[in-house]
Amino acid sequence: MTAPSTESVRSRAQALLVLAGLLERLERSPVRVDPAQYRTVVTRLSAALSEPWPDDLIDALLKAHPSTAELYENLHYGHAGLSRAPLERSVESEQAARALLARVARG
Template identity: 40%
Template sequence: MNATPSKAIPDRLAVVVTLAHVLEQLEASRTSVGADQYRSVVRRLADELASVPADSALRAVLDAHPAASQLYENLNYRHAGLCRSPLEHALGAELRAKEAIERARRR
């Protein structure tokens, strides 16, 4: 499990870390998770992510919690694109999208 040392977490990120951890647990759960429960955690985490500055402490939390990182990236996509994805993955996705658009235009 991903663990972020509590002594390195600023108080302002305590709720983000807790919700990020819960989201990781829901994502990894082998048992069925209710959609309302999942949406509730994601909605609350999204609200918290919107209220904290994008600094090195937040980046460390996101590095330790991939599901929260993906949520953060999706929330900020319109401003920063795939800001947390490795560049080669983002570039590959863009190239595949352009190829798909070209194939569709030719039809």
């Protein structure tokens, strides 16, 4: 098995960056987004995020694209949990969920 060429990695990284940018624009669009277009972007981005990437590249990408970071976390939740979310945010989310469940239980 041969290592991928630098050009191949660069081309794949550029595609990943474009998809991450598209997802950010769709997430923040003030107009209604076509569901099929959204699904296509998320599907392609999910496939790209499932490929092996250098840690520094993926870290930089996810810091710059919050929607992609959330998708990445969801894709890797099974083995990493909420590892990319700040602990404070994770605790606040859990507390909010518990409070909501308590309110619903009270009726």
